[in-house]
Amino acid sequence: xxxxxxxxxxxxxxNDLEFNRSVIYLTKDNDEGSIGFVINKKSSYKICDxxxxxxxxxxPIYFGGPVGVDTIHFIHRENKMLSSSEKVSNEIYWGKDFDxxxxxxxxxxxxxxxxxxxxxYSGWEHKQLESExxxxxxxxxxxxxSDDIFKCKKDFWKKILLNLGDKYKxxxxxxxxxxxx
Numbered sequence: 001x002x003x004x005x006x007x008x009x010x011x012x013x014x015n016d017l018e019f020n021r022s023v024i025y026l027t028k029d030n031d032e033g034s035i036g037f038v039i040n041k042k043s044s045y046k047i048c049d050x051x052x053x054x055x056x057x058x059x060p061i062y063f064g065g066p067v068g069v070d071t072i073h074f075i076h077r078e079n080k081m082l083s084s085s086e087k088v089s090n091e092i093y094w095g096k097d098f099d100x101x102x103x104x105x106x107x108x109x110x111x112x113x114x115x116x117x118x119x120x121y122s123g124w125e126h127k128q129l130e131s132e133x134x135x136x137x138x139x140x141x142x143x144x145x146s147d148d149i150f151k152c153k154k155d156f157w158k159k160i161l162l163n164l165g166d167k168y169k170x171x172x173x174x175x176x177x178x179x180x181x
Contacts, residue, residue, distance in 0.1 A: 004089035037064040064118030077114040
């Protein structure tokens with residue numbers, strides 16, 4: 001594993017409400033553990049819903065994962081302005097300075113389309129994710145663009161599976177709840 005990869009939930013996670021049909025962008029993977037954000041599950045909240053202070057920021061918030069759901073995180077493609085961020089890949093950074101980001105958005109110095117906000121995150125202890133991958137809970141994908149991350153929709157999971165070949169076609173086209181079949 002390495003940060004910057006996508007984790008695609010496999011059929012073994014069908015009964016897992018948090019991760020069924022999830023695509024996670026992995027932002028950290030080291031001896032301490034792994035952290036990522038579910039990029040294809042938009043919540044019903046926007047930044048403006050957090051506090052009156054942010055009433056002018058209409059950006060959507062995605063469900064990042066079941067850990068720390070009382071925290072807000074963001075990834076972005078704007079490192080020239082947000083240099084305190086942690087580099088994840090050549091084009092994507094994990095933001096650290098929320099206040100500066102909000103200020104830059106208000107000054108229209110940053111394109112909101114280059115930012116993705118998350119409520120909570122997905123986390124694993126050291127070797128836990130490796131174990132889940134070996135159990136086929138996750139498929140690992142490293143061929144994607146930064147646009148795939150910032151512009152993906154709920155059906156991104158299906159799109160990735162269909163691109164992985166015929167082996168995943170049946171699963172990709174199955175109903176979200178197989179009991180409805």
